[in-house]
Amino acid sequence: MLRQAAVVVLGVIMSILDITVVSVALPTFQREFDASYATVAWTMTGYTLALATVIPLTGWAADRFGTKRLYMLALVLFVAGSVACSFATTIEMLVAFRVLQGLGGGMLMPLGMTILTRAAGPHRIGRLMAVLGVPMLLGPIGGPILGGWLIETQSWHWIFLINVPIGIVALVSAAVILPKDNPSPSESFDFIGMLLMSPGLALFLFGVSSIPEEASVTATKVLVPAGIGIALIVGFVFYSFRPAHPLVDLRLLKNRKYTIAMISMFLFAIAFFGAGLLIPSYFLEIRDKTTLAAGLLVAPQGLGAMVTMPIAGRLADRMPIGRIVPVGLVLIAIGMSLFTQLEADTSIPLICGALFVMGLGMGATMMPIMTAALQTLNAASTAKGSTLLNIIQQVAASIGTAVMSVVLTNQIQNSDAIAKLGELGKTPPPAQPPAPEVLAQMQQQIEQLKSQALTDSAAAFATTFTVAFVLLLLTFIPAFFLPRKKSETPTPEGEQAAAPVMVH
Template structure:
């Protein structure tokens, strides 16, 4: 890449880093928020859910907004909204106001990934887009490692409010840098927004994520969660039918005729659901089966986070030189092996080094799969199709993450209740009872509990096998052939 393209990638990574850190630190701050606002845990858990709902509600607008108003203008505006909402969240006076400001944060943060990816992809030729995307993946390296310790320090030595207020100086710097250094991309499409399509798709996506989030929290399919999930699926299906009939849909499903994009979406949905769903299992194993503190559970995930980030940097760059199917298939295979290894090592008497080693294998597989697949899926899109493609990827990836967490949580609940029926009476399908066990009772039930919790990794293994099949069938078999780069007129 030329120096200007590298600067563009690093500036975009700064915005992504702010969002990634904010997501990780918000989870750490929940107990302090409950105490300071004199609220309840269920009420404050909406702090996380509200952000996710804001994200999925606004993602369908990303491609249309970038083409209608210019990608740089949309990106800088989204950064400003996210920064302002962060300050408001830090000044929240109760759980309700904090939830509202987190929704606003999601509305800003939800545009950053698809619009930022579109800006970066337009800045370089096709054969250099893997290297550019590796820069956009830097937040994945830094965020999960820096976020939790930063949050712990802020919560312990200052206040949970600084978890959000710290975004203010970073956000202002990011806004100024992006406004100055990102390439101008004037509007290319004056088509009005498809309001009926927006209502169907955003409403459906919000209901699907809401239903899945409720299932993930309780570990069971309640009437409320089932109703939201069913209504959401119907609305999303109706939006898909409409998208194929109107001339200017918000999410252009006609792009699925592009085989790498279609295959990449299947890989991302299956692998993403498996990976993000499995992330919820290890903390339950550490605290519920082994009875160790949450701090240890968080510490054990750091090697996996580092493996994800470092592998992502190497694998995404290799997409420019090596046949993509070879890279992604290697990543999915390692992810499958890591899931099977976790299934085998999460036993009552297994040592943590073995569990961490298995998690690292899973992390390497994730780093070699997610960002490389996204790069291959949208690498050949040009012009106005680029933001439309990145919008479609972001929307399905968020949905897959929520669905994966819900499926794994439900499987976990079912297995715990089946293995230890007495715990089901403790509420929440046995999970609450498992976490509340005294040391002696936990030690007596450890083999059954370990088999139940570890068994949920089987779901991830099945989904990763499906992702491997999609990679074999649909991803390109050859590396990209270099060709002269003609500057994108949209960025001049």
């Protein structure tokens, strides 16, 4: 099992690192391709939409072709997309190749976890989740640091080329170490479900992802695709109960424990991933830190999670999840409460301490919630149940990011000082230079405006963190209904537990 874990972790680390590495390269893309931020942001949006398209298909494809074959195909697609990205000469080419990357990267985590969970068995799920949680932590920690270092010392091309040697090692290791496939293509493919769910999910996420750019939920670019996407998804919901083997099996929601775990994960992902977007932005925009420094300052959160995740993993195999998750949520709430009081000069060591406490809570929350869902799935519902879980997580993370971006943008736009500075920047210089005393007075006024603008911006971050804090508190409601007694049989009818499909 350890050898298989090493193979899977290689692929997962590669795909997760790629997300955070590219996120810090957006300003570089703006300069290199002479494009607007809204245009280069498509390098992230395109990747996300590719994930959304491939997620519903992964469960069926794993059963049809086998997890090993599909995992190796995902590695090939991801590495090929990485090489193509490094040779892109226009922003349009880069976006297209990022979509190719997303088709492969979207399958790496779910397939890897399916392989390992089948090898581990139902009684070691908690510990398995703790092991696989490590690459999920290394992404947010190492991504900004690695991306900043590669861009500063080499060039932006290397944030993609770095995937090539890792991918080759992972591909060869997978071919040698992973067990032979035993696919069981007994289910027919749900074409109608695919035509409803895949484009519906992609269009909905496109609309949600456009909210920060448009700064409004009522913009045409938001409402039209999101509305069509929701209509397609609703159509799939009504249709999915007709076929014997739907693309995404909503009948699983009849399982009360599974549904509660899903609701808990949905609320948690909105709050935590939404807040996670704000933290490096605060260091970059308010504290004027470099990308590399911001990445290092965010690291305490990942270190805190590394402390509690192995402990929570072992406890999840021995005691009820409902007694672990609330403790983690309390720790996150304690750490996040400091961010609701952020100022422009808040102590950096104090912020890092709060991040460490949040990390402690994250390690005791996210993986146990996933374990709570895992323990309700049997072998027959592995792929479909995992697919549904991943869709919920991906949608929640996208909603959280969009909500926090809009709240922060609106708060900053409401600042009079920031508005006045913007007007001054557009004012043409006077024909005659002002007198020295007038110039000194103008400089003093500008400095006062800058100081007030910085204070207002910090307050905008604090207000946005307050929204995330309230959403986190709402997570306590479904978490209270998580299992609080240890079941003798962790999965229905004593069958093997299933692996989740997760995308960070």
